[in-house]
Amino acid sequence: MSTDADTTPQRIIEAAGEIFAAKGFEAATVREICTRAEANIAAVNYHFGDKQRLYIEAVKRAHHGRELLFPMPEWGPEVTAETKLADFILTLLKRMTSPDSGWEGELMSREIARPTEACAELARESIRPHFAVLNEILAELIPAADQLERHLTAFSIVGQCLHYKFADPVIRQLVSAEEYEGYHVELLAQHITDFSLRSLRARADNHKPPARR
Amino acid sequence: MSTDADTTPQRIIEAAGEIFAAKGFEAATVREICTRAEANIAAVNYHFGDKQRLYIEAVKRAHHGRELLFPMPEWGPEVTAETKLADFILTLLKRMTSPDSGWEGELMSREIARPTEACAELARESIRPHFAVLNEILAELIPAADQLERHLTAFSIVGQCLHYKFADPVIRQLVSAEEYEGYHVELLAQHITDFSLRSLRARADNHKPPARR
DNA sequence: CTTGATTTCAAACAACTGTTTGATACAATC
DNA sequence: GATTGTATCAAACAGTTGTTTGAAATCAAG
Numbered sequence: 001m002s003t004d005a006d007t008t009p010q011r012i013i014e015a016a017g018e019i020f021a022a023k024g025f026e027a028a029t030v031r032e033i034c035t036r037a038e039a040n041i042a043a044v045n046y047h048f049g050d051k052q053r054l055y056i057e058a059v060k061r062a063h064h065g066r067e068l069l070f071p072m073p074e075w076g077p078e079v080t081a082e083t084k085l086a087d088f089i090l091t092l093l094k095r096m097t098s099p100d101s102g103w104e105g106e107l108m109s110r111e112i113a114r115p116t117e118a119c120a121e122l123a124r125e126s127i128r129p130h131f132a133v134l135n136e137i138l139a140e141l142i143p144a145a146d147q148l149e150r151h152l153t154a155f156s157i158v159g160q161c162l163h164y165k166f167a168d169p170v171i172r173q174l175v176s177a178e179e180y181e182g183y184h185v186e187l188l189a190q191h192i193t194d195f196s197l198r199s200l201r202a203r204a205d206n207h208k209p210p211a212r213r
Numbered sequence: 214m215s216t217d218a219d220t221t222p223q224r225i226i227e228a229a230g231e232i233f234a235a236k237g238f239e240a241a242t243v244r245e246i247c248t249r250a251e252a253n254i255a256a257v258n259y260h261f262g263d264k265q266r267l268y269i270e271a272v273k274r275a276h277h278g279r280e281l282l283f284p285m286p287e288w289g290p291e292v293t294a295e296t297k298l299a300d301f302i303l304t305l306l307k308r309m310t311s312p313d314s315g316w317e318g319e320l321m322s323r324e325i326a327r328p329t330e331a332c333a334e335l336a337r338e339s340i341r342p343h344f345a346v347l348n349e350i351l352a353e354l355i356p357a358a359d360q361l362e363r364h365l366t367a368f369s370i371v372g373q374c375l376h377y378k379f380a381d382p383v384i385r386q387l388v389s390a391e392e393y394e395g396y397h398v399e400l401l402a403q404h405i406t407d408f409s410l411r412s413l414r415a416r417a418d419n420h421k422p423p424a425r426r
Numbered sequence: 427c428t429t430g431a432t433t434t435c436a437a438a439c440a441a442c443t444g445t446t447t448g449a450t451a452c453a454a455t456c
Numbered sequence: 457g458a459t460t461g462t463a464t465c466a467a468a469c470a471g472t473t474g475t476t477t478g479a480a481a482t483c484a485a486g
Binding site: 024026027127128131147148149151152153155156158159160161162163164166167170171173174175179182188191192195196198199201202203 | 237239240337340341344360361362364365366368369371372373374375376377379380383384386387388392395401404405408409411412414415416
């Protein structure tokens with residue numbers, strides 16, 4: 001029995017991911033999941049215990065799949081911090097809004113928006129290391145900043161990326177169809193990198209926030 | 214019969230807002246709503262038709278309340294574009310994450326994250342004018358930018374603000390309790406304004422995006 | 427007070443939920 | 457071939473859901 005065989009639990013976890021992502025935990029029914037997985041209704045409880053356990057497994061699999069598909073690059077010592085930041089943004093964006101992603105990104109964002117108590121821990125463990133990586137990059141780019149400013153800056157960068165996932169249905173209504181059509185990952189990553197690097201360079205030069213009013 | 218009287222539909226719409234915000238549309242039950250509103254179970258169907266219509270009314274009321282509580286300031290001709298941007302960011306942040314907000318912000322963000330087909334129109338109509346205002350401000354700040362760049366820049370700014378609403382439970386896990394305690398609206402607005410204005414000024418000076426790699 | 431419409435209420439409704447059951451089929455082991 | 461443990465299945469389970477019903481209560485005129 002190979003690990004990626006077309007076994008019943010595998011088919012269920014796959015169908016569960018799609019339907020949980022499309023409808024959320026409450027609205028998704030195990031009947032629909034089992035129908036799509038071509039399995040019996042009792043299969044969910046037999047193989048996973050209950051609906052919630054299946055949900056957790058689906059989320060885990062989703063995250064694992066994203067991590068495998070779009071891994072954070074390992075940078076050598078010669079790579080500049082600016083390039084690292086560009087890579088970081090591109091990778092994050094790819095994970096969030098990959099055109100052929102399917103349901104995984106949707107599921108992850110839904111989970112972040114309303115974290116199940118059982119999954120909060122997973123989200124924490126998977127997000128925290130990325131947050132640490134970004135903070136190390138920022139420590140190189142704006143060494144004069146203290147931890148608070150580094151954190152807020154990290155949130156500014158991550159926020160720009162996640163926005164295209166969270167607010168996607170709204171964005172679709174705000175710009176023309178042709179313009180939205182052109183929103184490829186590379187374009188968005190380029191813009192966010194440019195926008196952020198301009199700010200970071202100015203911050204590094206000035207050693208002070210700009211005067212206001 | 215005064216408009217803000219303690220009438221049954223009013224009590225129901227209020228309880229509905231709280232519970233929809235806390236649990237989402239599917240998980241919220243009309244029984245719980247009616248119990249909290251101290252109304253009979255049949256009251257929802259009698260006064261609103263069905264559960265979905267009640268949900269729409271609750272979202273409408275939520276948005277109306279936020280708009281009244283934190284109105285966009287009307288700027289005179291002497292106000293600089295930088296000040297307008299600072300005001301815009303502060304207002305947006307206040308609406309998203311006001312400490313005494315109660316349920317309205319939660320309900321709005323939930324609606325943005327997964328818009329009900331019936332509410333998409335409302336979200337569109339309420340967000341589009343704000344998006345237009347921000348674009349006018351950006352047209353003043355980076356006149357050399359074309360529409361695409363203005364739009365992406367607008368999303369960069371809005372994304373930074375909304376992040377503190379959407380990702381709040383995650384943010385809480387990433388920074389220490391004391392640091393999170395200090396995340397007041399004014400501090401966040403100040404940072405986002407600084408971060409963005411630095412970038413916009415550099416863009417206005419350079420007339421070109423910065424070179425990369 | 428009487429009338430007539432509006433609002434409230436307890437009870438029941440039909441439909442659907444996640445879950446359990448016990449029988450059945452299947453494979454491997456002795 | 458009998459036995460054992462696993463997997464699948466149709467059927468039923470108990471509970472909850474949104475909604476409906478028809479009678480009682482309430483209220484505003486005539």
